[in-house]
Amino acid sequence: MSPAPETVVAEPVAAAAGVVDAAAPPSIFDRLGGEAAVEKAVDVFYERIVADPQLAPFFEGVDMRTQRRKQQAFMTYAFGGATGYTGRDLAAAHRRLIRDKGLKEEHFDMVAGHLAGTLQLLGIGADLVDEVIALVATTKPVIFERV
Numbered sequence: 001m002s003p004a005p006e007t008v009v010a011e012p013v014a015a016a017a018g019v020v021d022a023a024a025p026p027s028i029f030d031r032l033g034g035e036a037a038v039e040k041a042v043d044v045f046y047e048r049i050v051a052d053p054q055l056a057p058f059f060e061g062v063d064m065r066t067q068r069r070k071q072q073a074f075m076t077y078a079f080g081g082a083t084g085y086t087g088r089d090l091a092a093a094h095r096r097l098i099r100d101k102g103l104k105e106e107h108f109d110m111v112a113g114h115l116a117g118t119l120q121l122l123g124i125g126a127d128l129v130d131e132v133i134a135l136v137a138t139t140k141p142v143i144f145e146r147v
């Protein structure tokens, strides 16, 4: 059976219009399910973090609505769903927490664990969860200024 005509036509047309690159593999952002899926993941992720007694103190006094919005913007960018990021750089954003609140690499690992748990809970496959966590791990030396 031949494929549906729109499958044949849509991709090259969109590529020619500069909308998508038909040769580019889908981004992590797309494979997670796009904007709605990332928004849901960020919501569940922070519910878990503020419910964790070892992590909650870092978020005292932080407006979590704003924080969710910033994290969504960052992850959308990091996962290949947007070309730009206008938030604070990650080292600057966490410097005060390291200096005054004792933020350590073990807390980073706990946060990454909550992200993995969140994605599993939302039905993301193990390979994609691993890919996300490997990408997030690249922010660790940036946050702790080991680069």
Ligand code: HEM
Pocket (backbone or CB within 6 Å): 055, 058, 059, 062, 067, 070, 071, 074, 086, 087, 088, 089, 090, 093, 094, 097, 103, 107, 108, 109, 111, 112, 136, 139
């Ligand atoms: C896993 C990697 C992490 C990423 C990708 C990340 C990302 C971000 C982003 C994008 C911001 C907002 C920056 C801005 O203001 O524009 C932020 C702020 C913040 N992060 Fe992280 N973060 C990570 C790890 C952590 C960890 C381990 C903690 C603490 C346990 C933490 C606690 C916070 C807090 C409290 C703020 C708000 C700081 C403030 O408003 O002064 N983050 N983070």
